[in-house]
Amino acid sequence: MTCGLCKGDMKESFTTSVTTFDDCVIIIKHVPCYECTQCGEAVYDGETMERIEEIVDALRKVVTEVAIVDYSGRVA
Template sequence: MNCVLCKSQLIHGEANHIFDSGSQIVIIKNVPAMVCHQCGEYYLDNETAIKIEKIVDELLKNKSEITIANYSEIAA
């Protein structure tokens, strides 16, 4: 699989996913992803993307302006 942006090869790795709702920011660290070794763009598989959506929804409930979480600790 190749990167959509730069066409370079993707490798298994981890990425930091950032969600900005406008009033809150959620950062989820160490998310398993396919990462472009050239430009850093990352791609999530469907299962991980669904988990990320659920995690973000839960973390937004705490009303903190910025929330940082580690994927491996909350995606059980």
């Protein structure tokens, strides 16, 4: 797998996903991703993006300002 920006090598890594909407922020920690060893660009695979959407959908109904969750943990 190569980087879409600089064609550098991508390595498996973890990142923090930040999603904002209206006045709310949802932060998901320890999201698995591929990270470029040259420019640091991070990409998610399709399964991970779906999971992020599920977490955000579930949280945006209950969050008022900021939510910080772990990707692997269950949303309370």
